[in-house]
Amino acid sequence: MKSDELQSELRARGYRLTPQRQLVLDAVRRLGHSTPEEIAAEVREQSPAVNVSTVYRTLDLLEEVGLVTHTHLGHGAPTYHPADESDHVHLVCTECGAIEAVPASILERLTGSLREVSGFEVNVAHLAMHGRCAACAATAKSKE
Amino acid sequence: MKSDELQSELRARGYRLTPQRQLVLDAVRRLGHSTPEEIAAEVREQSPAVNVSTVYRTLDLLEEVGLVTHTHLGHGAPTYHPADESDHVHLVCTECGAIEAVPASILERLTGSLREVSGFEVNVAHLAMHGRCAACAATAKSKE
DNA sequence: TTTTGTGCAAAGAGTTTGCAGGTTG
DNA sequence: CAACCTGCAAACTCTTTGCACAAAA
Numbered sequence A, B: 001m002k003s004d005e006l007q008s009e010l011r012a013r014g015y016r017l018t019p020q021r022q023l024v025l026d027a028v029r030r031l032g033h034s035t036p037e038e039i040a041a042e043v044r045e046q047s048p049a050v051n052v053s054t055v056y057r058t059l060d061l062l063e064e065v066g067l068v069t070h071t072h073l074g075h076g077a078p079t080y081h082p083a084d085e086s087d088h089v090h091l092v093c094t095e096c097g098a099i100e101a102v103p104a105s106i107l108e109r110l111t112g113s114l115r116e117v118s119g120f121e122v123n124v125a126h127l128a129m130h131g132r133c134a135a136c137a138a139t140a141k142s143k144e
Numbered sequence C: 001t002t003t004t005g006t007g008c009a010a011a012g013a014g015t016t017t018g019c020a021g022g023t024t025g
Numbered sequence D: 001c002a003a004c005c006t007g008c009a010a011a012c013t014c015t016t017t018g019c020a021c022a023a024a025a
Helices: A003-011 A019-031 A036-046 A052-065 A104-118 A134-143 B003-011 B019-031 B036-046 B052-065 B104-118 B134-143
Strands: A068-071 A079-082 A088-093 A099-103 A128-132 B068-071 B079-082 B088-093 B099-103 B128-132
Touching: A003 A019, A003 A052, A019 A036, A019 A052, A019 A079, A036 A052, A052 A068, A088 A104, A099 A104, A099 B104, A104 B099, A104 B104, A128 A134, B003 B019, B003 B052, B019 B036, B019 B052, B019 B079, B036 B052, B052 B068, B088 B104, B099 B104, B128 B134
Parallel strands: A088 A128, B088 B128
Antiparallel strands: A068 A079, A088 A099, B068 B079, B088 B099
16 A cells, blocks of 8 residues: 555556655645645655645646545635545534534435436545534524 | 615625625626626626626625525636525536536435534535536446 | 725736656656 | 656736725715
């Protein structure tokens, strides 16, 4: 599950293994959830010359190859994370910005019915649900 | 449901009713689903001097006031629509870009369990689910 | 007539692209 | 050594902001 996996995934599709690609994948795994800028910063700790554009290109590539995924938690930059860590869904509070994670299993029924109704296959890893967290919902209610 | 509604919603919070605000709201209602640029273009049909920044400021305001909502269907600009048209959820195909709408009622069970589990109140109008549409899923399967 | 809103222009985030030179297989 | 990848700088898209003037209440 180190270089070897990356190498084979890349080679299988005619891509090359470069130090930059390895560094980006390692950074995504180390950081868990992170934006392209954060990943670039992390990579530069070890290899200062690596450019942001390489990070962007590499993230696209790693996503295509299936090793990472991204989601949009806020208004700004997207968040990347390892593809195998996608067993949870993010709840983003529009009011206070809090982010909580709930097991992806909570979506099973929904994804099932979407598949039945329209054949659509939801990409759960990409899903972020926006709304009001318990605390902000309570505050809002007490103001009414 | 015309000027009057807008006026009272605005006045109630200390905001003023201006022709620009009326035009933006009308445009959102006329267009159904549209980006800030599209809305600006529509508004300029009737009042060419209106600036994009006014459109942005007005959309924020209308959203705060509860007359419009937005969601992110693609990678680019967000999509705004009238708040009362929010009884559907968007399914966005990552592969071919197709967008389909399914009734929000399909989410009832999910939103219910989220409320129970963590007290989180999902904003259904803001929700877009990404994945593979039936056609693209079929194509992908046949290639394996 | 005070406060709020608008237009304009410039700046700011986030991302993409063209190209020359470097690296991988 | 041929195809591919990277760094750099510039360009691009979308959005925000500062400010002087205009309009609403």
